[in-house]
Amino acid sequence: MASNNIPSIITIRNLSFGYKFHDPIIEGISLDFLKGSFVGLLGPSGAGKTTLLKLILGLIRPWNGTIMFEKNSKHNGVTFPTIGYSPQVESVEWDFPVTVRELVAMGIWNNSGRFPWINSRTKEEINSILHDLELDAYSDRQIRELSGGEQKRAFLARALIHNPDILILDEPTSGLDPMSRENLVQTLTELNNKGITIIITTHDIDGVARKLPWVVCLNKELISQGYPNNVLSENVIHRTYGIAKGN
Secondary structure, three states: OOOOOOOEEEEEEEEEEOOOOOOOOEEEEEEEEEOOOEEEEEOOOOOOHHHHHHHHHOOOOOOEEEEEEOOEEEOOEEEOOOEEEEOOHHHOOOOOOOEHHHHHHHHHHHHHOOOOOOOHHHHHHHHHHHHHOOOHHHOOOEHHHOOHHHHHHHHHHHHHOOOOOEEEEOOOOOOOOHHHHHHHHHHHHHHHHOOOEEEEEEOOOOOOHHHOOEEEEEEOEEEEEEOHHHHOOHHHHHHHHOOOOOO
């Protein structure tokens, strides 16, 4: 990624990973995610996009290589960037009864214990996020009752409750109609303009990838990266989508 002296918030070098008794899912990947960037990881299903996100999140450990985060020195020591994460909505068990407000609050619970006290300030933060994402009217509605686009925004709200430096979203636009997809990309652009580094996965070339500031094409290995107008050539798209080798 062109840096223009902008520091990397995530630095990846020679990263490889595979599951037991399988060939590598991703192999030899080196990437720099610049602070304040908006990056789309593009590739077909099975290209290793979700695996790369899990490695960044620390959910799995790499076979080889390193992942380094920008360090910030503060009066109480060294801190690392905070990360907000939203998984693929399609992987969620919708039979579990939870309202939109409760779903967002779970982002707090993950950091503060099993049943923490939600104080008035936290309630205000939840209300503010729901308002910003136009979910006010749905706050007490069961999450399974929402449309696909509303569910995506609800999980985005949960990721934002951390006030993250980095926002990682796995296929946030999949299954959305064109209008909902456009609205979500616009929402993410506005968040990025506020300084949040955003990394999303997508397999949608025309509907999403061509509209992003920077794309990274993956299929087990790094195929290409850069501005969409420069990268998304017929040759690169063929190399990216020819055969999906990973999981």
